[in-house]
Amino acid sequence: METPVQVVEPEAVVEGDANNTKALDVSRELLAADAARAAMYDWPNWCLSDDCTSMSRRVVTESYVSAVAFIHAVTEMASEHGHYPDIVLxxxxxxxLTLSTDGSHGRRGVSELDFLLAECFDQIPLGNAATPVIFI
Incomplete structure (x- = not known):
């Protein structure tokens, strides 16, 4: 039997106000392409799209049940922050997982909020030694 997934709260989350990015002091403002590329040096497991409009990461699980449990934890975390990734299983x-932010005038890119969620997703523990998660 698999260990249940725990959703880990980042230290920046303010109790009772998790959907308020101002309370989190996190900007939804799109980063310039150069700033997004520079920020990615701190996120070696995430990939920035060629056009700098999204960042993504792949996760391989040992079982389909582990995969669904991981996705459930991601959706819980995303709901708490009011910011949702694209998820493909x-x-x-x-x-x-693909993160991006909608900007003004139909533009899309990455923001500080995307990086916060990437950090949150990277902290989600899953399973046990029998059902490891491999980040690639």
């Missing part, structure tokens, strides 16, 4: 138990 493939038959080979590979999950792709």
């Amino acid at each position: 493939a038959r080979d138990k590979t999950i792709t």
Whole structure:
């Protein structure tokens, strides 16, 4: 039997006001392409799209149940922050998470909030030694 997933709260979350990014002191303002590229040096497991409009990470789980549990934890965390990734689960138990922020005038890019969520997602523990999660 698999260990239940725990959702880990980042230290920046303010109790009772998690959807308020001002309370989190996190900006939804889109980063310039150069700033986004520079910020990615601190996130070696995440990939910035060629056009600098999104960042993504793949996760491989040992079982489909582990994959669904991980996705559940991601959606809980995303709901708490009011910011949602694109999530793709493939038959080979590979999950792709893609983060981006909608800006003004139909523009899309990455923001500080995307990096905060990337940190949160990276902290989600899953399973036990029998059901490891591999970040690739």
